[in-house]
Amino acid sequence: MEARATAKYLRVSPLKAKRVVDLIRGKNLQDAKNILEFTSNNKASHFISKVVNSAAANAENNHKMNLDKLYVYRVSADQGKMMRRFKAGSMGRANPIIHRTTHITVVLK
Numbered sequence: 779m780e781a782r783a784t785a786k787y788l789r790v791s792p793l794k795a796k797r798v799v800d801l802i803r804g805k806n807l808q809d810a811k812n813i814l815e816f817t818s819n820n821k822a823s824h825f826i827s828k829v830v831n832s833a834a835a836n837a838e839n840n841h842k843m844n845l846d847k848l849y850v851y852r853v854s855a856d857q858g859k860m861m862r863r864f865k866a867g868s869m870g871r872a873n874p875i876i877h878r879t880t881h882i883t884v885v886l887k
Contacts, residue, residue: 779887781837782836783829783836784883785881787880787881788880788881790825792857792880795855801814803852807834810849815827829883830884834848834886848887850885850886851885851887853883853884856880857880860879862874863875
């Protein structure tokens with residue numbers, strides 16, 4: 779049995795989130811929480827920590843799973859929709875500004 783949690787359209791770059799996600803893949807739940815707490819990329823690790831805690835709550839409350847035996851079975855940080863804006867550039871041009879979003883999925887088993 780597995781418990782899953784997803785967060786979508788988070789305002790953090792997918793590349794930065796993938797760097798943090800790679801640190802916790804395959805770890806048990808307590809180790810993953812400790813790694814996320816002390817990771818230097820605060821924004822991405824904060825979002826991923828919230829999704830991991832949500833998946834743990836789903837496992838405990840919905841599926842009646844033991845938290846001590848859980849590990850991060852699958853975790854992914856995929857690119858979401860990009861928000862495109864334009865900023866005035868020199869000589870009458872418009873320069874694009876691209877805000878990237880991320881979808882984070884965590885599966886505990």
